[in-house]
Each structure stands twice: as structure tokens, then as C-alpha cells.
Amino acid sequence: MLPLRLAIVGDIHDQWTPADQQLLLQLQPDLTLFVGDFGNESLAVVQAIAAIPLRKAVILGNHDAWYTATRWRRSQCPYDWTRENRFEQQLKALGPLHVGYGRLDFPEWNLSVVGGRPCSAGGSQWQHRRFYRHYYQVGSFPESAQRIADCAIASPCDRVLFLAHCGPSGLGDQPEDPCGKDWSKPGGDFGDPDLALAIAQVQRQKSVPLVCFGHMHHRLRNRRDRQRRSWHRDHAGTVYLNAAASPRILKAEQTTLHHLLWVELSEESLQAQQTWWTAQGVLVQSEELPLLPQPA
Template identity: 50%
Template structure:
């Protein structure tokens, strides 16, 4: 059994949504100015953008990251390998990213944070989402995983080895079970619109981890952008809360850096943990002078704005 943390601790977490090559020196300074205790990166740094990952790996704040589908863009699929811009016999940009991140990369793993009394556990790295097992040769070669069942087992194994009873799950794509509407956190918003595009192995791993007696205040991810492909009338629902209080946060506000002519703005999701429970989750935009220009509160504990639509994870 893990260690129970300080129940009076207040923790401020920044979640960096899909980067897609939008990372600047100012982002690191902004995170320092926001005075966060932990930074979580949900992946998609770029199309195997080693230089972006190198810059993020050098960030001198407590952090954890997971790599996304774009981070194996030229490696995971036959389609991507045909378009690979480098000599695959001489270079491996996926491995370069993994080496740069080191223990910070928690895909199929975990990272304990003793000063915060919690463990960050990663789901399946490089996920494209959905209920079809994609890129089978890639996962077999890299992780010796051949399907969803083995993938679930790998995630649960990492969670069972956590030093702390409080676990934050970090994924690139979110878990299955958060709704099938296109605007739901992992809803399908392209081609045939609608349907739950969450990861089934992630959902089962969360359920099994709760059965181990772990507390999961937060599950955060990206991949499914807030701006929907099929309509501009609404944005994707960023937060869903389970009946037992776990907050599921989609952080993929893309593009994450915008220039409005008079200011250069960059966004971060901010999550506050109080006594091991999420008290607030929001999206902030930080200006070029490092002040918070705007904040949209997605969730505040005990308010009626909490999303009630939730399909029980199984």
C-alpha cells in the first residue's frame, strides 16, 4: 500500500495542452510566474520535434509528460514511415525524445513526487484514440504490448507500484466513458460525427486502480482539441466529473499561443488540489508581461456548473 500524503496540502498544477511546436522560452518563465508546483504535459509536441522536446525537458520545474501520436508521426504507422524525412537506419527521433525526457516520460510508467505526496501515472503513450488497436507493430516492438488487455495491465502495474495513495493519471488521449457526443471530452467530431473515441485500456486501468484503494483526484489528457472540426457553434466540453469525484480534464486548447495584434497570449490549464481533492480547474491566458489576461473557470468544487453527464467507466 502506498503512503498517505499530507491532508492539508494545497497544490497548484499546470497542464500544458497539445503543443504542436508552440513552445517558447517565455512559456517556462510564465510557469514560474504562475508559481505552480507541478507541470504536466499531455504530448503532441510536434511531428517528432526533438528540438521542442529538448527545450521542454530542460524546464526546471517538477514535471511529467507523455508522448502523443504526433510524437511518433513518422514511426508508428506505415503511412508515416513512407513520409519520414530522415534516414531511419541512422536516426530514431522517437527514441531521442524518450531519452531526452528520461524518467519525466510516464507513458506505461509512473513518477513519484515526495514533496507533493502524490504519484503521476501515465496511460498508453503515442495514443491515436478509439476502440481499434492501431500501430500494432510499433507497440509490439517498443513495449511488447499486443492489445488493449496487455496495455491495461501495463498501466495498472505502474499504478500498483506508486509510492503514494493519491494518483494523478496523465494521458495523451482520454479514457473511454466520458460521453459519445461530438462535443464530449473524447467525442468524435470528424467524418461520421459522434461516438466515444476514448481509450478503452485507459478506462479499465482507472477502474482497476480505484479497486486497489488508490485515490484519483485528477485524470488529464489532450488530443481531442477544444475547437471542433464539424462546427464553430460550440467548443468541446473540457471537464467531466465522475460520481466518486474524479475530475477528467481535456487540456487541448489549440492553438495554445496566439497573437492578437497587441499582445502575445499563451494558455495553460490550472488545477488546484486542496486536501487531495480538486477544488478548481480553469484555462488561463498569459500575456507578454506574464500577467493573467483572462481565466475561464471550467470547474469549481460544489458548484452546479459541474458536468453531470457521465458514463460509468468500465
């Protein structure tokens, strides 16, 4: 069987143009994965992505519930929150494409895409209690972890790919680690504990080749002489990829450069590249990720 070709789109933050859709249509990946943060409840962006005629899976990020999850932000809401709810409209636009606390099965590839906790902002404190209780009937990290794990274990497929907005805890506590805290007092693991618990449980029963996420931008807030490490490989062989090159569109001479994380996944191996493309669909930069196990 030929390797699966996966395009992973990092945090968009309203940076989505017709050229991005055209690039995906040109590349024709087998599956496109969106890690969330389309904008601050940017319904038009989500609707445009939902309409792309390609196989895809989506998870919403913390910015996609920016006004709905946090009451004090509603005073800044650019639409009348008392008359409409664009978080709910995003869910409606995506339908089954949104895998938060759910999954999409691809039996022809023996693969399921399982979503982590939607709209996560990361960290070891359980936040937005009313939001998660109202929309997902979840009230703690253990409840959340079990819900994710149960969904994955119930999959008819042997292989599970996790799609989350924030990555799991356990990938390092330095600011430049995949989910390391790089603001205020830099340092500390800001990954999702519930996702880490779920992955560990599922790894005992199924193959977990890949966990992909965003949220923690590659460009560090606390320093400019390096970028965040965008990958991790654990000793079970699972690869963790952070796709959040933000901004994901850069200005260049007479064009713009658009970021995609490109993955080729086979039964035996996984290869990943950070890629930058012109608006005309020309590959101008590609970096192969080493994907070696990290020291204990």
C-alpha cells in the same frame, strides 16, 4: 497542507516559445504536466521542455511517434529515418520524466503521476501493433490496461494522478464531449478503452483525484458555434480534464496569448481554470470550470 498548484500544458504542435518557459518560471507551479503532441517528432521542442528547471511529468502523443509508428508516413519524414530515430531520441531526452506505462512518485505530497498508453491516437481499435509490441511489449487493450493498473497499484502513495495523451472512454459519445469524435461522421466515443479499464481498477484501491489528457482539440472540426467540453467528473469523484486548447498560442493586438490549464489540488477538493496569458506574463482571461458530476 497548501493545495498543490499544477500547470497542465495542452497539445503544443510546435507552438512553444521562450515566453512559454518564462511564464512557467514566473508562475512556479509545484508540478507541470505535458500531455504530448509536441510536434511531428519535434526533437528540439522536447529537448527544450526537458531542460526547464521545474518539476514536471510528460507523456508523448501520437504525433510524437508520427513517422516511427506508421510505416507509410516515413516517406514524408523530414529527416533520414534509416540513420536516426527521433522518437527514440525524444525518450532519451526525457528519461524518467516520460511516464508512459510508468510513474513518478512524489511522497511528500502522497501522490504518484501514472502514465497511460504513450502515443495513443484514441479509439476502440488497437492500432500500431508493431510499434507497441516493439517498444512496450504490449499487444492488446487488456494487456495495456493491466500494465497501467499494475504500475499505479504498486505506487507507495495513496493518491494517483493519471497523465495520458488521449483520455479514457466513457466520458460521452457526442462530438462535443471530452473524447467525442468530431470528424468524418461525427459522434462516437473515441477515448482509450485501456485507460478506462485501468482507472476503474485503481479507483477500487486508491484515491484518483485527477485524470488529465489532450489529443481531442477544444476547437471542434464539425462546428464553430461551440467548443468541446473540457472537463468531466464521475460519481467516484474523479475529475477528467482535457487540456488541448489548440492552437494554444493565439495572436492578439501587439502580443500573443498563451494557454495553460491551472489546477489547485488539495486533499478535499480540486479547482481548475482555463487561463490565457500574454507573452509578458499578464493574465488576461480565466474561466473557472464547474466540475459537477455529469448526468448518468
